Amino acid sequence: xxxxxxxxxxxxxxxxxxxxxxxxxxxxxxxxxxxSASGRLTPGQSVSATVARVKPGCPVSIxxxxxxxxxxxxxxxxxxxxxxxxxxxxxxxxTYVLTTSAISAVCAAGSAVTLTxxxxxxxxxxxxxxxxxxxxxSKKKPVISVxxxxxxxxxxxxxxxxxxxxNLAGKKLKTVKxxxxxxxxxxxxFTGITKAGKYTAVITFTADSIYSAAKxxxxxxxxx
Amino acid sequence: MVALVLFILYxxxxxxxxxxxxxxxxxxxxxxxxxxxxKDLGEVSRGLGxxxxxxxxxxxxxxxxxxxxxxxVPIIGGDIRTASIVSSDGRxxxxxxxxxxxxxxQLVKSGVGKKPISDRTLISSLREGMSALDSAVQKLNTDxxxxxxxxxxxxxxxxxxxxxxxxxxxxxxxxxxTPLVQVGTTVIEQPDRKRWFVSIQNxxxxxxxxxxxxxxxxISSENGxxxxxxxxxxxxxxxxxxxxxxxxxxGLRNLWGADLxxxxxxxxxxxxxxxxxxxxxxxQQNRGKRVDxxxxxxxxxxxxxxxxVGPVDARGVVVDKDNAVEFLSKDIYARFTNVxxxxxxxxxxxxxxxxxxxxxxxxxxxxxxAAANDTTGDRILAWSRDxxxxxxxxxxxxxxxxxxxxGPSVAVTLNNAGGNKLDAYTTLKASYSLGVCNVDxxxxxxxxxxxxxxxxxxxxPKIGLPAYVDMRLDTNFGEPRPKGSNRELITVYGPVGSExxxxxVDGVPGxxxxxxxRNRPLWIFxxxxxxxxxKEIVLNLVEPINDENDEKLSGTPSLQGPVMLNAPALxxxxxxxxxxx
Numbered sequence: 001x002x003x004x005x006x007x008x009x010x011x012x013x014x015x016x017x018x019x020x021x022x023x024x025x026x027x028x029x030x031x032x033x034x035x036s037a038s039g040r041l042t043p044g045q046s047v048s049a050t051v052a053r054v055k056p057g058c059p060v061s062i063x064x065x066x067x068x069x070x071x072x073x074x075x076x077x078x079x080x081x082x083x084x085x086x087x088x089x090x091x092x093x094x095t096y097v098l099t100t101s102a103i104s105a106v107c108a109a110g111s112a113v114t115l116t117x118x119x120x121x122x123x124x125x126x127x128x129x130x131x132x133x134x135x136x137x138s139k140k141k142p143v144i145s146v147x148x149x150x151x152x153x154x155x156x157x158x159x160x161x162x163x164x165x166x167n168l169a170g171k172k173l174k175t176v177k178x179x180x181x182x183x184x185x186x187x188x189x190f191t192g193i194t195k196a197g198k199y200t201a202v203i204t205f206t207a208d209s210i211y212s213a214a215k216x217x218x219x220x221x222x223x224x
Numbered sequence: 225m226v227a228l229v230l231f232i233l234y235x236x237x238x239x240x241x242x243x244x245x246x247x248x249x250x251x252x253x254x255x256x257x258x259x260x261x262x263k264d265l266g267e268v269s270r271g272l273g274x275x276x277x278x279x280x281x282x283x284x285x286x287x288x289x290x291x292x293x294x295x296x297v298p299i300i301g302g303d304i305r306t307a308s309i310v311s312s313d314g315r316x317x318x319x320x321x322x323x324x325x326x327x328x329x330q331l332v333k334s335g336v337g338k339k340p341i342s343d344r345t346l347i348s349s350l351r352e353g354m355s356a357l358d359s360a361v362q363k364l365n366t367d368x369x370x371x372x373x374x375x376x377x378x379x380x381x382x383x384x385x386x387x388x389x390x391x392x393x394x395x396x397x398x399x400x401x402t403p404l405v406q407v408g409t410t411v412i413e414q415p416d417r418k419r420w421f422v423s424i425q426n427x428x429x430x431x432x433x434x435x436x437x438x439x440x441x442x443i444s445s446e447n448g449x450x451x452x453x454x455x456x457x458x459x460x461x462x463x464x465x466x467x468x469x470x471x472x473x474x475g476l477r478n479l480w481g482a483d484l485x486x487x488x489x490x491x492x493x494x495x496x497x498x499x500x501x502x503x504x505x506x507x508q509q510n511r512g513k514r515v516d517x518x519x520x521x522x523x524x525x526x527x528x529x530x531x532x533v534g535p536v537d538a539r540g541v542v543v544d545k546d547n548a549v550e551f552l553s554k555d556i557y558a559r560f561t562n563v564x565x566x567x568x569x570x571x572x573x574x575x576x577x578x579x580x581x582x583x584x585x586x587x588x589x590x591x592x593x594a595a596a597n598d599t600t601g602d603r604i605l606a607w608s609r610d611x612x613x614x615x616x617x618x619x620x621x622x623x624x625x626x627x628x629x630x631g632p633s634v635a636v637t638l639n640n641a642g643g644n645k646l647d648a649y650t651t652l653k654a655s656y657s658l659g660v661c662n663v664d665x666x667x668x669x670x671x672x673x674x675x676x677x678x679x680x681x682x683x684x685p686k687i688g689l690p691a692y693v694d695m696r697l698d699t700n701f702g703e704p705r706p707k708g709s710n711r712e713l714i715t716v717y718g719p720v721g722s723e724x725x726x727x728x729v730d731g732v733p734g735x736x737x738x739x740x741x742r743n744r745p746l747w748i749f750x751x752x753x754x755x756x757x758x759k760e761i762v763l764n765l766v767e768p769i770n771d772e773n774d775e776k777l778s779g780t781p782s783l784q785g786p787v788m789l790n791a792p793a794l795x796x797x798x799x800x801x802x803x804x805x
Contacts, residue, residue: 024482026643026697027431027489028713028750034737050735052750053699081701109699111482117738124668128774153664153671154805 024110029053031108033062033100033115036084043121043209044091051100051115052082058107062087065097065116077107093122093212123152125160125211131201131218138196138223146201146218147187152211156184160211163204164188168197196223235294238285242307245282249275249314266329272322279318282311302375306384309371313364320357327353336412341448347413351406355620358402365395397596400528400603404591406620407519407606410613417446418516419453421503423491424574427522427789428553428645428693430638432715433491433499433605433624434522434787435647437461439570441578442507442515450582455575457567461487464510467502475741479748494637494715495742496520496624497614500607517608520624523549523789524602526577531594532587533580538572539565545594553648553789557690566692601791624787626717628743630771632658632798634676635717635784641750642711643697649684650712650753652792656783661769661802667721669768672802674781676716678761682753684708708755718745722767729761769802776804 024030036048051060054077063072067090075083090096100115129148136142146164150157158180166174176188188201198220207213252275259267285291286308295305327349334342341347368388373381411420420443425435441455469477469484476484476493483489484502491499500518507515521529530536531545541559543551551559552570560566580586605624608614617623626635634656640647655677665671684694686708694708718724720743727734729749737748751759769777778801785792 024486025488026429026641027480027483027492027639028641028711029698030481030483032737032748032750034735036733036735052735053701056701079702081699113481116478118740120666123666126668126772126774152668154662155664 029110030113031100031103031115033098033117035098035117035119041089041119041121043093044089045121046086046088047098047119048084048086049098049117050082050084051077051103053109054081054083054103055107055109056081058103059101060085060103061101062098063101064090065099067096072101074101089119089121091209093207093210095120095212120212122207122210122212125150125152125157125205125214127203127205127214127216129201129203129216129218131199131221133193133199133221133223136222136224138194141191142193142223144190144193144199144201144221145187146190146203147185148203148216150180150184150186150205156180156182157211158182158184160208161206162186162188163206165202165204166190167200167202168195170200173199193223198222231290235290238288238291239294239304239307242282242285242291242311245278245285246307246311246314249278249282249318252278253318269322269325269329272318272325276315276318276322279311279315282307283315286311300377302372303377303380306371306376306380309364309367310384310387313360313367316360317357317364320353320360324350324353324357336448339448341413341415344413344415347409347448351409351620354402354405358398361391361395361398365391393596396598397592400524400595400598401591403604403620403622404525404528407604407617407622410606410608410616411443411445411517411519412448412450414445414516414613415447417444419444419514420517420519421507421515422519422521422578423499423503424526424570425491425520425522425787426553426645427524427600427602427787428648429640429643430647430650430712430786430788431489431491431499432494432637432639432786433496433520434602435789436488436640437491437503439567439574441574443578443582452575452578452582455571455578457571458488459564459567461506464506467506468509469502469505472498472502473741475739479737479739479741479746491520492639492713493741494624494635494717495626496605497607500605504609514609516610517606517613519607520605520787522600522602522787523552524598524600525604526552527598527600528591528594529577529581532591533577533585534587534590536573536576536580538569538576541569543573545590545597549598549600549789553645554693557645557693561690561692563692599791601785601788603787605787626742626744628720630720630768631777631779632656632674632767632781633719633784634782635715636676636678636792637715637786638680638788639713639715640710641698641713642695642709644695644710645693646682646684646689646708646710648693648789649682649708650710650788651681651683651790652786652788653679653794654783654785654792655795655797656781657796658781658798660799662805663766665721665766665768666723667768669721670770670802670804671722671766671768673725674719674722674765674767676718676761676763676765676783678714678716679758680712680714680751680753680761681758682708682710682712682755684710684755686755703752704754706754710753710755712751712753714749714751714761716747716749716761716763717741718747718763718765719767720744722765724763724765726764727762730759731762734761770804774804 031053058077060083061074073085073087077083098117105112127148134143178186180186201218205214256271422441423437424439426438427435429436442453444451466485490502504515527548530548535544606617659673661672781796783796785794
């Protein structure tokens with residue numbers, strides 16, 4: 001009898017737990033995570049974030065999902081339901097995920113939530129590459145050249161290391177490392193090409209304290 | 225000397241011909257009245273054809289370079305330029321009107337709505353004709369608005385003044401009817417059986433696509449025939465249970481979370497296809513029935529349809545084109561304080577209206593009059609599961625999509641977060657201006673500065689509203705909440721690749737929920753609005769002038785305002801084009 005009652009109770013509880021969050025009317029009832037900084041975020045600059053619409057007195061903490069070495073910062077929601085916390089930011093450019101600790105259903109006045117926000121640090125460099133060959137026949141010792149100008153807006157990105165991978169039918173064949181010149185330009189030359197097929201080059205720009213990482217693939221070049 | 229005389233003589237003859245032909249066209253149009261009253265579409269079409277022929281002659285004279293030179297002559301120059309505008313723009317209007325009436329006449333003869341469609345091209349011709357007519361009417365209206373009557377003579381001043389008023393009304397009516405025709409023809413031309421969910425939104429409680437779904441109708445279409453399958457209120461939808469939204473984009477889920485699961489909130493996003501797909505998914509998940517398309521309409525469109533179907537009586541209340549908006553957004557809450565009764569009244573009105581529409585009991589003149597008098601900011605939005613049909617909706621800009629393309633484009637929407645019906649008193653003014661060039665964006669593009677300014681006002685009275693109208697259902701965090709106070713979420717979609725350099729609310733740096741949706745940055749402002757107050761939001765942006773392929777962006781700034789009861793006042797401007805460096 002006791003087992004039956006337990007089974008019934010478990011079944012009842014399971015049935016009562018929806019597979020998706022509870023209804024949420026009116027709109028915008030769930031807690032929110034917002035940033036005070038609206039402008040340009042520089043790597044290493046601390047960020048101020050506010051968690052709002054959390055019941056007063058509830059613990060709230062924020063941390064970076066994908067940035068090592070930066071500790072989480074904790075606080076308690078105030079009478080107006082908000083907590084403003086300042087957290088150090090990563091030193092390398094890129095997109096990082098700022099996340100809250102799990103906010104319980106009681107504190108969120110609805111479903112338990114974990115809030116996340118993608119935060120972009122640093123500038124983005126753009127690369128518009130070209131791939132050309134000295135000869136379209138693979139039997140005539142073609143030299144494949146991959147060139148581009150790297151810039152960010154109107155700024156030419158000088159003296160930056162670039163990795164260029166030459167792929168044949170999607171498989172990496174050769175790699176050349178180059179540096180951009182004073183005009184932000186580079187050319188990578190590939191020799192010793194003997195096979196026919198579709199060649200592409202993947203240009204990789206590693207992130208630093210100013211620019212975010214970039215990866216661009218050229219159009220396909222066909223050698224006969 | 226002789227050449228000069230001949231030149232002047234030629235010009236005078238051409239100008240005389242232009243005025244005479246124009247008079248002829250006006251005479252032909254005036255003689256159409258009887259045919260219109262007799263609803264003889266064939267005769268209307270023939271008359272419009274004659275008028276179009278006459279005005280084509282006037283346009284031929286107006287396009288003559290010598291006649292155009294006379295437009296610079298002092299005193300009479302303004303008259304000639306005005307006649308030229310009327311001839312040129314009027315020609316396109318009359319030609320498009322003739323095409324529309326000709327196609328409509330053929331459709332009536334083919335028994336559209338009563339028999340299966342025999343010629344599908346007629347339906348698409350009507351849609352294209354109506355779209356061309358609307359473009360022509362809007363151009364005529366814009367060009368006529370630039371004419372200063374004070375500079376006209378020979379009685380032309382009073383005629384142009386009257387024409388301005390008539391054409392302005394025509395332009396309003398056309399801009400409202402055309403989307404209905406574009407959507408309606410697309411629905412009825414579907415060859416296979418399709419099920420359409422019509423969300424009848426209440427714009428007194430705003431959402432991204434317009435308003436909370438207060439009632440709904442499910443309609444099926446098949447080869448020109450329509451059938452009302454079901455109708456009901458939001459309460460019935462709620463009984464269906466929550467909607468599973470886990471497969472929707474992460475950016476969308478981050479922004480709105482559990483709102484996407486609730487039938488009352490699922491249209492929070494400004495991108496109408498999200499809401500439409502959620503409605504369709506919800507119907508499929510709970511009813512096991514496929515929904516092929518979704519239409520969103522609010523009180524403005526309902527008032528237009530009311531003009532088409534005539535007055536509808538529900539529980540002693542007669543709703544017609546003149547009172548539909550006011551009744552459905554304000555008066556109904558005072559008249560029916562019991563929520564269940566209020567919902568039943570809405571359902572009965574919707575049901576009767578759709579029954580008449582589907583039965584083809586419509587008055588074109590009633591629709592026209594209602595459309596011309598509709599001052600709301602409502603507009604129909606449509607979505608189809610079928611890609612080619614969705615492309616048609618997209619082409620005619622009735623899809624409510626947030627574009628993912630580069631370009632100077634900003635969208636603003638509102639969501640009522642107070643859970644009340646106070647948006648009958650909400651007004652919004654917004655401007656978007658492109659400014660100085662030679663600024664790089666942080667996102668790696670050459671760019672320019674721009675500014676978005678939004679003034680949101682809560683004009684609700686502080687006393688006298690029914691409790692249902694000004695309640696607050698959002699969690700209370702101790703902020704002041706006098707009667708008539710509201711909470712609004714304003715969403716601003718920036719151009720692709722743009723960033724905010726500063727954001728203020730009433731001059732103070734503001735906290736916003738930031739996100740990315742549809743490849744565009746967006747900011748959500750959470751505002752507590754006391755009655756009788758206005759809040760000003762200012763976003764100073766830097767936005768790209770080139771795309772990811774380093775191609776220069778072109779186009780004028782576009783500001784898309786919210787679908788709302790009180791038409792928003794929108795303005796966009798530019799200091800000029802920027803050059804790439």
